[in-house]
Amino acid sequence: MNQRVNEPLSAIAPAALPASTVDSLPPAPTIAAHPLQKTSVYVTQPVLPPLAEFLPYLEQIWDSKMLTNGGPFHQQLEEALCEYLGVPYISLFSNGTLALISALQALRVTGEVITTPYSFVATAHSLVWNGIKPVFVDIDPVTMAMDPARIEAAITPNTVAILPVHCYGYPCDVDGIQRIADLYGLKVIYDAAHAFAVRHRGNSLLNHGEMSVLSFHATKVFNTFEGGAIVCQDAKTKKRIDYLKNFGIADETTVVAPGINGKMSEINAAFGLLQLKGVDDAIAQRGIRDARYRQGLAGVPGIAVMTSIAGMEPNYSYFPIFVGPDYGRTRDELYFALRARDIYARRYFYPLISQFPMYRGVASAESDNLPVATRAASQVICLPLYPTLPLEQLDEIVNLIRDLPNP
Incomplete structure (x- = not known):
């Protein structure tokens, strides 16, 4: 019998992963019952915060009748997240997938983009929705993120950008990726769905690359029921992102791009403000x-x-x-x-x-x-x-x- 919990043990280090196959899924094995917990x-x-704490936010929304289109809670949450995360600009979205799609549009990415196969499928789907060809490269066995050496080997004349993922919130080799991007003139958009509030060498991990994309899905460390965001580094880029998530509308009579409806609602933003406190x-x-x-x-x-x-x-x-x-x-x-x-x-x-x-x-x-x-x-x-x-x-x-x- 192995040693059980609550005895002094040291942390286990990552081990080499031996080869195996994933071509077929075996049937569920028959294993004797074990007396574990009664609930799933x-x-x-x-x-979730106490419901009573959310009601005042809802009352304000009911009073204002403002449900979406960049209302006061939306603006407050963008400001609060910039301060909390230590990022210069952030644009809220109704979910992380639309944020990924819009980030690629905002940077006018076309052609081929190098990315990882070891991620949630939305990472690659965002490329296909933009008519971009994904090019998969292998990952590092320690970080589970893209291996920069594999990235460089996959670059072709059609390569325009790199879409890495901070897998499980562990930082990519941001220095190695940026070196390659600078050398070949490529854009870098980080899928940072797992990386909310992660800091690296004293600064926000979200400040690397041209953009970082967050998910505020219910499964994430910070959630707004459903939601997402794009972190960018300058006001001009944020303005373009904000146009794109609102059908490309610049003003009452001007549409500047074929955007989508990716806006976060006031209810989601209000919930995010409450969630941020805890x-x-x-x-x-x-x-x-x-x-x-x-x-x-x-x-x-x-x-x-x-x-x-x-x-x-x-x-x-x-x-x-x-x-x-x-x-x-x-x-x-x-x-x-x-x-x-x-x-x-x-x-x-x-x-x-x-x-x-x-x-x-x-x-x-x-x-x-x-x-x-x-x-x-x-x-x-x-x-x-x-x-x-x-x-x-x-x-x-x-x-x-x-x-x-x-x-």
Whole structure:
């Protein structure tokens, strides 16, 4: 039997990910019952303030009759987020996907864009919606983000931009990516959906590249029910973004671009203002649970976790583990064992974006081109992590993982 939680253990470092296949999903294995919690545990759960605290905001909206189109709460939230995040300009959107699509439009990106296959599918979808060809490159085995060496090798005369992802909120190699972008004259747009409030070397991680795109979906560290934003570096660019998210309308009689309706409503913005008051405590509570997972899983054969990047102040947005052959059970056996106990961990990110039918025909989508991402996708499980996750339930999850190979 493996050592159980609540004993002094050191953090486990990332391990090399051996080759495996993700071509087929095995059936759920038959595993003996285990006396875990009675209620379902999901990979995440939004933190909601007391409803009574939200009612005054709603009353103001009802009184003003202003529901959208850049109302007072929308403006207040943009200002508050700029101050909190340490960014110069931010433009709110109704969701992160429309923000990604609009960021590419604002920079007039066409042709080919180099991106990662190891992300949520919206990353690549935003390119296709703009008529842009995605070019997939492999990831770094420590950060799970794009490997700059692979980026440089994938550049062609048609390459216009790089779309990296700060995966799980861990910083990309921003220096390496910017060096390549400067050398080849490429734009850089960061998908920072996981990176709200992450700081890197004392500054906001969101200030790298031409733009960073955030998601405020209900699953994120900071949410506005649904929402998103673009961070940019100058007032002129923000104005263009604001036009694009409002049909391209500049004034009552002038339309300057074929924009879309991506505006955040006053209700979402008001909720964001309320949520912002508690986000520091929410991140701190996530950090407590992150540390407890690390202590409990340290030393478990075949289980690897990610370690902090130098200079990183994390937001603890996800807790991924990687299940290697030394564990004694496959990743999917562990995944289904958790589900059998009503623990709904998720295999973020499996399958790879490059394995979905609409992307398989892209030459760069071949698994041979993406060995590290392919291995990671076949081994990853993101365990439940949210500020109100009961510690006793977290300990039960850890004990199941420790005990499963030794029935």
